[in-house]
Amino acid sequence: MERKYNPQEIEPRWQDFWEQKGTFRTSEDHSKPKFYALIEFPYPSGEGLHVGHPRPYTALDIVARKRRMQGYNVLFPMGWDAFGLPTENYAIKNKIHPRIVTERNIARFKEQLRSLGFSFDWSREVNTTDPEYFKWTQWIFLKLFEKGLAYKQEMPINWCPSCKIGLANEEVVNGGCERCGSEVEMRVKNQWMLKITAYAQRLIDDLELVDYIDRVKVQQRNWIGRSEGAEVDFPVVGTPHKLRVFTTRPDTIFGATYMVISPEHPLLDEFKEQISNYAELMAYRDQAKKKSDFERAELTKDKTGVEIKGLRALNPATGNEIPIWISDYVLMTYGTGAIMAVPGHDERDWEFARKFGLPIVEVVVGGNVQEEAYTDTQSGIMVNSGFLNGLEVSEAIKKITAWLEEQGLGRRKVNFKLRDWVFSRQRYWGEPIPLVHCDKCGWVPVPEEELPVVLPDVENYEPTDTGESPLAKIRDWVETTCPKCGGPAERETDTMPQWAGSSWYFLRYTDPQNDEDLAAKDRLDYWLPVDWYNGGMEHTTLHLLYSRFWHKFLYDIGVVSYPEPYKKRTSHGMILGENNEKMSKSRGNVVNPDEIVAEYGADTLRLYEMFIGDFEKSVPWSTDGVRGCRRFLDRFWRLQEMAVPGKEFNPSLETSFHKTIKKVSEDYENLKFNTAIAAMMALLNEIFAVGRITHAELKTLLILLNPVAPHITEEMWVRMGFPGYVHAQEWPKWDPDKVIEETVDIAVQINGKVRGEITVSLTDPVERARELAMANGNIQRYIEGKNIVKEIYVPGKIYNIVVK
RNA sequence: GCCGGGGUGGCGGAAUCGGCAGACGCUACGGACUUAAAAUCCGUUGGGCUUUCAUGUCCGUGCGGGUUCAAGUCCCGCCCCCGGCACCA
Structure with a gap:
């Protein structure tokens, strides 16, 4: 028998053991209390696992292992979010089918994950590219379509010229493509959209039902961007038309001295005949169209715009005629695409008014509006405002809103920044959108029993320069018959975005082989909501919001029984390179977990990643820190030599043991893995000072450390000849009376x-x-x-x- | 600009119902072991001054005030860093 701690020998042996015995298979015994721990399933890239991956995985593996020992029925699954661009790009470049690339990458990832000893129930593995899986992704889409929540629309989208793909707003970061960084252009395309905006209010409200870390809730609220105000109709002089604006400050309407509409606003086209400078306006519109939203926002220094000659509006409060301008600082995509400009109390309007010599009127006292816009107007007294004069702002808002409603000129209105979700991708490697276009019947869903609509095998996955999906060229796939009238029809050639498959994968884990339903209802009811979901902050406005939306929809149609998918959401910090920069190939500071496992062992890697620092913060990698953790395990291993029989705790260590049990038990639940480990290190130091450890003490310590370092603890338990296995033990309890030093x-x-x-x-x-x-x-x-x-x-x- | 999080040794970080700041780990230095090195073990490691030894003592948690017997922690006023949002009406 080997004396020295040898993880390279121990670890694969225990991994085989767990697999063969099915140690971590989840049962469907619904009489037991359940615990569903979830980590974001990875995109199996060609790069293989990165040391950042195991950080959240280990964290929830710890919680899962502890909960099992506490008697819970634990579901801790893993799968693959495998559709996506990098695979497709690799396939194009190397002329290998993306399915093959995906299989290969998954095999690699799986092997790497296995070597880290996670207690996943691999029998429940899901893969978003598996037709048996995406059949249900398509099914959900059809339900959305059926309920009018999926619609096709001609709309300007963010276009990445390098990926040749349309991007959702959420995928545009600082005006660049999230993936490749190229500058995003605007293009008008006919796109499938999902009406997430219909759920905006509920997505805000139901944050009350869940336990998410604060920054996640805040970011979601921020992104949804609710604002309360009013819509007001300004008559266009000499026409029956009314120009509708949205404003959060209807009380300042007496200060509205002009209006501005977005260059794309349809008013221009409607009144083409009456506008004398139409050509000039069109020139401005063309110029604006070329700029992306980002560019438009960038050019903040100088306001531009053109007055519409021949059209004027009537301020319904003052009765004055006011000019209408077009300017790109008003966005067609927010509110009504038109504003009433109150230059006295809005910086943008003030700047614009100054530049074009438009009148500035003070309506809330407190500043000098000829000098600068006075915007500190959360409270204040109204002036120059007719019947609002002398009122406090809050009173004025109430009064004017009531007046507008009475006069039929306006109404209260809540607006959201959140836009509908651009759901089409002009790509090959994604779920086909299961719709057929028939000249007679329009868009017709593929009948449920014909799902999944699978991808055809093709020679070439290159996207087209026209922005059409490569699928469009496969005529014998595209051409089909209409399920409704039997006439000739064409399949939709757009595919779904990567966010589709990940919007519901956690449901499938409960019943991954089900071919009758997305998952059996009793399983969904038992397992959901997910008890604890940990993932990256970068997914807060993308994946997290999308999946909450889908879940609410599934709740509405009776598939799931609770309106929120995740009870608790936490987030880990990034692991940076040793030079404190983001780890990347180009910076040459990437640490490969395989090498750490080979040199120090998986337990050391796990221990280190948990000990490295505050779980929620970014932290640089340190090879010296890894060695320190290995040293701890070497010392821990030597406890075997100082073990003595005994069913009790040594009186001089009793308090320390109870304290450590308490600390470790609590810290594992509160993302404070670093201090839990520190407590065990401190206890180990005490034991070494004493020079011996009773069997009772050693058993306790083995159980406490097991969730972090499962291999070494299993091995030591068996070597000591303790009965059974450490993973099958009951989690120790502390005695509150013995936690206090005498x-x-x-x-x-x-x-x-x-x-x-x-x-x-x-x-x-x-x-x-x-x-x-x-x-x-x-x-x-x-x-x-x-x-x-x-x-x-x-x-x-x-x-x-x-x-x- | 708005919102959120945070500034503590050479480094990662502990300690916030106010109660010995720096747990735990790393690094560095000194020592033991070794022919030597690695590994391991022991000791020191916030700064200054003092002390033969023992010790003693002053300063110290971004900056400036305040409350308190006592402040990293509470209050007021600033500075800086990180993240999110941002011509959103």
């Missing part, structure tokens, strides 16, 4: 400065503390010749004597 060393302060130390029992009265303190020479020195003014004695904490 005697403690506390500081004695004179006027708040530490001047000595005494050893007291918690139950000792102040007299006892005083007696001990007075015996201390240094204390005597400070008290001599002084009057004791006050004594503060906090048992177990401090003894402070105030002298004068």
Whole structure:
């Protein structure tokens, strides 16, 4: 038998053991309390696993392993989010079918994950590219379509010229493509859209039902961007038309001295005949069209715009005629694409008014609106505002809104920044959208029993320059018959975005082989919602919002029984390179987990990733830190040599053990893995100082460390000849009475400065503390010749004597 | 600009119902072991001053004030960093 700790020998052996015995298979015994732990399933890239991956995986593996020992029926599954661009690009470049590339990448990832000893139930593995899986992704889409939540629309989209793909707003970062960084252009395309905006309010409201870390909730609210205000109709003079605006400040309507509409606004086309400078306006529109939203926002320094000659609006409050301008600072995609400009109290309007010499009127007192816009108007008194004069802002808002409603000129309105989800991708490697276009019947869903609509095998996956999907060229796939009328029809050639498959994958884990339903209802009811979902902050406005939307929809149609998919959401920090920069191939600072496993072992890697620092923060990798963790395990291994029989805790270590059990138990649940490990390290130091460890103590310690370092603890348990296996033990409990030290060393302060130390029992009265303190020479020195003014004695904490 | 999080040794980080700041780990230095090195073990490691030894003492948690017997922690006013949103009406 080997003496030395040899993870390279131990770890694969235990991994085989767990697999063969099905140790971590989840049962469907619904009488047991359940715990569903979820981590974001990875995109199996060609790069293989990165040291960032195991951080969240280990964290929830720890919680899952602990909960099993606490008697829960635990579901901790894993799968693959395998559709996506990099695979397709690789396939194009190397002329290998993306399916093959995907298979290969998955095999690699799986092997790497296996080598880290995660307690996934691999029998429940899902793969978004598996037709048996995406059949249900397509099914959900058809349900959305059926309910009118999927629609096709001609609309300007963010177009990445390098990926040749349309991007959702969420995929545009600082004006560039999230994936490749190329600058995004605007293009008008006919796209499938999902009406996530119909759920905007519920997506905000139901955040109340869930336990998400605060920054996640805040970011979601931020992204949805709810704002309350009113819609107001401004009559267009000499026409029956009314120009509708959205404003959050209807109270300032008396200060609206002109209007601005977006260059794309349809008003221009409608009144083409009456507009005398139509050509000029069109030139401006063309110019604006060329700019992306980002560019438009970038050019913030200087306002541009053109007045519409021949059209004027009527301010319904003042009765004055006011000019209408077009400017690209008004976006067609928010509100109504038109604003009432109140230059006195809005910086943008003020700037614009200044530049074009438009009148500026003060309506809330407090500033000097000729000098600058006065925007500190959350409160204030109205002036120059007719019947609102003298009112407080909040009163004025109520009064004007009521007046507008009475006059039929406006109404209260809530607006959201959230836009509908661009759901089409002009790509090959994605789920085909299961619709057929028939000249007679329009868009017709593929009948459910014909799902899945699978991808045809093709020679060439290159996207076309026209922006059409490569599928469009496969005529014998495209050409089909209409399911409704039987006439000739064409398949939709757009595919779904990567976010589709990941919007519901956690449901499939409950019943991954089901071919009748997306998952059996009783399983969904038992397992959902997910008890704890950990994932990256980068998915807060994408995946997390999308999947909440889909889940709410599935709730509405009765598939699931709770409106929220995830009860709790936490997020891990990134692991940076040793140089404190983001790990990337180009920076050459990537650490490969395989090498760490080969050199130090999986347990060391797991331990290190949990000990490295605050779980929620980014932290640089440190090879020296890894060695320190290996050293700990080497020392831990040597406990075997100092083990002595005994069913009790050594009295001198008893309190330490109970404290450690408490600390570790609590810290594992609170993302404080680093301090849990520190506590075990400290206890190990104490044990080494004592020089021996009883069997009872060693068993306890093995169980506590097992979730972090499962291989070494399994091995030591068996080597010690303890009955059964460590993973099958019950999680230890601490005795609240034994967590408290009987005697403690506390500081004695004179006027708040530490001047000595005494050893007291918690139950000792102040007299006892005083007696001990007075015996201390240094204390005597400070008290001599002084009057004791006050004594503060906090048992177990401090003894402070105030002298004068 | 708005919202959120955060500034603690040479480094990662502990400690926030106010109660000995720096747990745990790393690094560095010194020592033991070794022919030597690695590994391992022991010791020191916030700064200054003091001390033969022991110790003692002052300063120190981004900056400036305040409350308190006592402040990293609470209050007021600033500075800086990270993340999100941003011509959103």
